[in-house]
Amino acid sequence: xxxxxxxxxxxxxxxxxxxxxxxxxxxxxxxxxxxxxxxxxxxxxxxxxxxxxxxxxxxxxxxxxxxxxxxxxxxxxxxxxxxxxxxxxxxxxxxxxxxxxxxxxxxxxxxxxxxxxxxxxxxxxxxxxxxxxxxxxxxxxxxxxxxxxxxxxxxxxxxxxxxxxxxxxxxxxxxxxxxxxxxxxxxxxxxxxxxxxxxxxxxxxxxxxxxxxxxxxxxxxxxxxxxxxxxxxxxxxxxxxxxxxxxxxxxxxxxxxxxxxxxxxxxxxxxxxxxxxxxxxxxxxxxxxxxxxxxxxxxxxxxxxxxxxxxxxxxxxxxxxxxxxxxxxxxxxxx
Amino acid sequence: xxxxxxxxxxxxxxxxxxxxxxxxxxxxxxxxxxxxxxxxxxxxxxxxxxxxxxxxxxxxxxxxxxxxxxxxxxxxxxxxxxxxxxxxxxxxxxxxxxxxxxxxxxxxxxxxxxxxxxxxxxxxxxxxxxxxxxxxxxxxxxxxxxxxxxxxxxxxxxxxxxxxxxxxxxxxxxxxxxxxxxxxxxxxxxxxxxxxxxxxxxxxxxxxxxxxxxxxxxxxxxxxxxxxxxxxxxxxxxxxxxxxxxxxxxxxxxxxxxxxxxxxxxxxxxxxxxxxxxxxxxxxxxxxxxxxxxxxxxxxxxxxxxxxxxxxxxxxxxxxxxxxxxxxxxxxxxxxxxxxxxxxxxxxxxxxxxxxxxxxxxxxxxxxxxxxxxxxxxxxxxxxxxxxxxxxxxxxxxxxxxxxxxxxxxxxxxxxxxxxxxxxxxxxxxxxxxxxxxxxxxxxxxxxxxxxxxxxxxxxxxxxxxxxxxxxxxxxxxxxxxxxxxxxxxxxxxxxxxxxxxx
Numbered sequence: 001x002x003x004x005x006x007x008x009x010x011x012x013x014x015x016x017x018x019x020x021x022x023x024x025x026x027x028x029x030x031x032x033x034x035x036x037x038x039x040x041x042x043x044x045x046x047x048x049x050x051x052x053x054x055x056x057x058x059x060x061x062x063x064x065x066x067x068x069x070x071x072x073x074x075x076x077x078x079x080x081x082x083x084x085x086x087x088x089x090x091x092x093x094x095x096x097x098x099x100x101x102x103x104x105x106x107x108x109x110x111x112x113x114x115x116x117x118x119x120x121x122x123x124x125x126x127x128x129x130x131x132x133x134x135x136x137x138x139x140x141x142x143x144x145x146x147x148x149x150x151x152x153x154x155x156x157x158x159x160x161x162x163x164x165x166x167x168x169x170x171x172x173x174x175x176x177x178x179x180x181x182x183x184x185x186x187x188x189x190x191x192x193x194x195x196x197x198x199x200x201x202x203x204x205x206x207x208x209x210x211x212x213x214x215x216x217x218x219x220x221x222x223x224x225x226x227x228x229x230x231x232x233x234x235x236x237x238x239x240x241x242x243x244x245x246x247x248x249x250x251x252x253x254x255x256x257x258x259x260x261x262x263x264x265x266x267x268x269x270x271x272x273x274x275x276x277x278x279x280x281x282x283x284x285x286x287x288x289x290x291x292x293x294x295x296x297x298x299x300x301x302x303x304x305x306x307x308x309x310x311x312x313x314x315x316x317x318x319x320x321x322x323x324x325x326x327x328x329x330x331x332x333x334x335x
Numbered sequence: 336x337x338x339x340x341x342x343x344x345x346x347x348x349x350x351x352x353x354x355x356x357x358x359x360x361x362x363x364x365x366x367x368x369x370x371x372x373x374x375x376x377x378x379x380x381x382x383x384x385x386x387x388x389x390x391x392x393x394x395x396x397x398x399x400x401x402x403x404x405x406x407x408x409x410x411x412x413x414x415x416x417x418x419x420x421x422x423x424x425x426x427x428x429x430x431x432x433x434x435x436x437x438x439x440x441x442x443x444x445x446x447x448x449x450x451x452x453x454x455x456x457x458x459x460x461x462x463x464x465x466x467x468x469x470x471x472x473x474x475x476x477x478x479x480x481x482x483x484x485x486x487x488x489x490x491x492x493x494x495x496x497x498x499x500x501x502x503x504x505x506x507x508x509x510x511x512x513x514x515x516x517x518x519x520x521x522x523x524x525x526x527x528x529x530x531x532x533x534x535x536x537x538x539x540x541x542x543x544x545x546x547x548x549x550x551x552x553x554x555x556x557x558x559x560x561x562x563x564x565x566x567x568x569x570x571x572x573x574x575x576x577x578x579x580x581x582x583x584x585x586x587x588x589x590x591x592x593x594x595x596x597x598x599x600x601x602x603x604x605x606x607x608x609x610x611x612x613x614x615x616x617x618x619x620x621x622x623x624x625x626x627x628x629x630x631x632x633x634x635x636x637x638x639x640x641x642x643x644x645x646x647x648x649x650x651x652x653x654x655x656x657x658x659x660x661x662x663x664x665x666x667x668x669x670x671x672x673x674x675x676x677x678x679x680x681x682x683x684x685x686x687x688x689x690x691x692x693x694x695x696x697x698x699x700x701x702x703x704x705x706x707x708x709x710x711x712x713x714x715x716x717x718x719x720x721x722x723x724x725x726x727x728x729x730x731x732x733x734x735x736x737x738x739x740x741x742x743x744x745x746x747x748x749x750x751x752x753x754x755x756x757x758x759x760x761x762x763x764x765x766x767x768x769x770x771x772x773x774x775x776x777x778x779x780x781x782x783x784x785x786x787x788x789x790x791x792x793x794x795x796x797x798x799x800x801x802x803x804x805x806x807x808x809x810x811x812x813x814x815x816x817x818x819x820x821x822x823x824x825x826x827x828x829x830x831x832x833x834x835x836x837x838x
Contacts, residue, residue, distance in 0.1 A: 033723050041460055161569040172551075297379065
């Protein structure tokens with residue numbers, strides 16, 4: 001049953017990506033902004049402009065351009081970036097790890113904080129700790145991630161400068177990494193000084209990204225825990241004399257987590273979208289930062305590659321959510 | 336106990352002040368743009384004026400420029416034409432080395448020029464470089480044939496894409512290898528490049544020119560203006576540029592920070608398109624006379640700008656202070672009245688502008704529209720992105736009026752008035768035969784004095800007919816920490832080799 005489900009979902013990936021690619025390709029060509037117009041040198045003649053258009057294949061119809069691009073993509077070739085003059089796949093692969101490390105760290109932080117706050121709020125229901133948790137959640141949710149970023153820069157970067165506010169690593173660090181997964185690599189190599197530097201650089205953007213998501217997780221899980229705590233099996237556990245902590249964490253949490261997992265997955269996609277602005281604010285060298293530059297330069301091959309990359313991440317995130325949902329809720333798996 | 340010690344150690348590491356002050360020999364610059372590519376001679380980035388500071392730190396140009404835009408020797412110690420201007424000669428310096436230790440040779444210079452002029456290379460300024468060919472080398476002297484006379488050829492040798500690259504190294508490693516490990520002959524060598532994040536440079540000890548004072552230079556790519564402000568304010572960077580004027584005033588008032596503001600080779604202007612109501616000379620002239628540029632500079636730009644009436648800034652070679660367009664609202668009303676317009680019956684048209692692309696661009700246009708309204712002109716503002724501006728300009732379909740900024744780091748009139756106003760140029764908006772007839776002959780004018788005088792006459796004619804409305808010369812705000820001295824450059828460069836220590 002599970003393998004059929006997985007197969008069905010995997011088969012859906014191709015038509016989904018196909019649909020995304022058509023929308024992206026057409027949209028990019030109908031929105032204002034001609035990349036060639038931005039490249040025209042001062043003394044260019046019409047022939048020079050036509051040559052440029054031909055060089056980038058922009059002299060053909062949208063359909064022809066799409067078919068050429070599609071056939072190249074099938075072979076793993078997303079083209080050459082117009083502004084950076086490098087292979088799009090190479091560019092994305094070199095920056096994607098930074099974004100993934102940031103987004104996954106933020107997600108992990110949000111999950112840990114969100115669950116902890118929800119448990120605290122539920123345990124001390126109708127008492128002051130719950131009010132504090134609700135207050136924190138409301139505050140976190142009301143402020144968007146980019147605003148948190150600016151606040152952190154001002155407070156922890158300028159007024160009380162204890163953390164770096166730009167980049168991924170101290171530029172004076174002379175270490176050469178083999179992979180682009182700096183965080184993972186520094187752990188594996190036992191470079192703890194570098195690890196600390198990386199974490200310090202990541203901390204502010206990570207927390208800025210995590211706080212709004214923490215609020216969502218806290219609220220959803222808390223509501224879910226409240227509901228679960230009224231179930232008969234919880235009452236039975238209380239009659240058996242189990243402590244409130246044990247009931248909350250061992251008996252109630254697993255069932256209460258089911259809606260939170262689904263929601264967190266969706267929120268992770270939003271979080272990933274949030275990296276675009278956060279990476280810009282913190283000059284973090286990920287694909288979000290690169291995406292803004294690509295849009296400004298109307299770098300069509302790079303924008304296309306980035307959107308397809310985001311789409312692939314979204315698709316696999318959703319797949320993972322569904323799989324974990326089935327794992328947590330056997331009823332869904334048996335349907 | 337061990338866990339506790341570990342936590343304490345970790346906490347101590349985090350508590351360490353983040354912005355460890357750069358050591359005396361490291362200069363950190365919070366820079367406003369990313370560096371897209373290391374080849375300064377090809378592609379879109381090669382003609383991006385904002386990244387030339389980084390290129391000029393690593394590579395040498397044929398000819399260099401002083402901070403006031405005057406020219407000085409670069410890798411060439413001498414240059415010139417023969418008498419009948421059918422040949423050029425170039426004298427290559429003998430004491431220059433590539434960062435890999437090999438010597439810079441005249442052959443490198445010839446190879447760079449030939450490569451730049453070859454259509455397959457992708458040099459955007461190929462139209463200039465292809466005007467000389469058939470080079471021959473005799474010692475350190477290069478001679479080349481003039482294919483098509485270009486009076487500004489040697490000025491272009493200090494401008495976009497005019498960098499000398501090492502032939503042997505480039506051919507050995509190829510374009511990709513060069514991107515990965517660029518080699519130049521400039522004052523700094525590339526030590527580490529983290530795309531979209533930073534580039535770290537090390538002083539090149541065999542540089543032919545004066546040795547830079549800082550051993551290490553870090554360009555941090557901080558594209559967000561508020562983050563750049565935070566960088567300098569927190570002490571994480573030593574220098575930053577391109578920040579809002581309000582922040583500039585605030586920062587320079589702070590202890591430990593110094594502000595330098597310099598008028599640069601970047602001007603704000605309103606393109607006029609020869610369509611609709613703009614075909615009426617009275618309307619154009621009235622619009623020009625209605626604008627109070629001094630008020631815009633004083634009140635909107637906090638004094639950071641220089642009002643101008645031609646496309647030449649005061650530092651440009653064809654600047655003529657006698658050409659002026661007075662702020663005269665009464666004359667503007669009269670001119671509009673002659674064409675049947677009044678405050679009650681205003682002339683209507685559209686004006687396009689970017690918002691946030693240049694300091695106060697949208698606000699400036701708002702203020703100007705307000706000034707126009709007072710004399711009988713009603714302009715509808717359309718905000719667009721800069722990419723849209725380029726697209727419309729290339730198609731010659733801009734609105735009757737459109738705000739733009741025009742850079743011209745070599746200060747030659749051909750690269751401002753020439754390209755902006757000559758009809759066949761892909762960048763012009765006003766296309767009429769009268770103006771083309773005046774500019775056309777100047778492209779190949781061999782007599783420099785006559786050429787400059789010709790452009791001054793063109794500028795006067797443009798001002799009299801209001802074919803374009805020049806507004807102001809922008810000012811570059813630079814903030815740096817105390818203890819260093821930054822030499823501002825009219826071409827808008829921030830060159831680490833020109834930064835010195837004061838204590």
